[in-house]
Amino acid sequence: MRVAALDDDVEELDLIKSTLRAIGHDCHVFTEGAALQRELRRETFDLLIFDWHLPDTTRPEIVQWVRNHLQARIPILFVTNRRQERDLVEGLAAGADDFMMKPIRVGELAARAIGNLLGNALKFSREGAWITCAVEALGVDWPVRVEDEGPGIDEALQAQLFEPCVRGRSGTQVDGAGLGLAFVRTVAQRHGGKVLLDSAPGRGSAFRLVLAQAPDAPPPERGQGEAPA
Template sequence: MRIASVEDDPDQADLIRKILGEAGFECESYATGAALLRALREQAFDLLVVDWQLPDTSGFELVSWVRQTSGAMPPILFLTSRTAEDDIVAGLSVGADDYMLKPIRSAELLARVRSLLRRAYPETARETDIIRRGSYCLDPRARTIALGGEPVSVSPREYELALFLFRNMGRLLSRDVVEQAVWGRSIGTGSRTIDTHMSRLRIKLALRPENGVRLTSIYSHGYRFEEADAGDGGHA
């Protein structure tokens, strides 16, 4: 799991990175909100740890921006030295999923991080489990896709891309993450390969709200594939 931590105090940043790293997580540290936002445009993280007091912005504004841009994912844990109930409620109301009071305690930080990750990415499905979402059924063993009970013909690469999308519903997926997961390498910024494959899947699988899903392109970042109500309308 990849975690991004934004903390302007170098000692605190090192401590967070050390605690998470020793627990087996990959943690990247950023000293400012602006640095984190730049990273989020190029990378995907499974969880954010956000200090509430930053030199260039507030954790409140940062969390608000992430939620407006990325939706409900990734989960966000905010760290604060403020104990007033109003401050904590404000942080949770704007979109943070949990909070932790400073000073940082190793066991508590790990407990809260693991709890958020379990809630956000439940490990209930095995790699070979059949996936049913909306009007779709994907069988990883047979490597088949059915829409409304009818089989859909896709290429091997299109199948891998579709399987990756259905296994990561609700997450904001950067182009780099898609490239590494489906192609096993970085394709390059000038390539239209991903866009072409996504366009083909939209058509072949009819990825529209009336079938229970929505595929959205996020400018300069990547894609979000999520469940949708048939009556939502709009464009997918």
């Protein structure tokens, strides 16, 4: 995955770059919005990461420029240490796709990974279909299973489904950047876990996310929930 990060803090950029490159992503960093805009005219990226405080432009200006000048809709992630609700609403209203708080915590990453699985289940399920989310503590592991009654996934596609920018299930035309499952796998692998898939066309999909539990963390409560899509 090709990522462009914009921040006026060189140390923050170095941290983002080293972290992403360590897990196999191609990260390009910029300290000025104008330099990023010039690069976006020449090159394509799969994800844009913007700091809340931008060096030579405002949040609405840079987001609006990206949306108006690029044909592809690139996901935009704001990273911020601001926690006021009005600030977060402002960022999302400006056109960002998501935000993350500094410092980034393991629990937040896990919650977002589960949210991606549930979001996919909703996206690919017909109206009225059931989605199941089950959590169970097994030793030091924390498995979360998300099942849907969607169209299922071809076996030929399953092997590459967790790669960046790979999209699609059997017989569907759903918009998206194809980054959600790549994010889920990255979170799992970075924390000693894994993500498994059981699916076939016509019988839905079941994703199982396993995260290694921290030694001092209390075990999650056993439970299961179902809800119609």
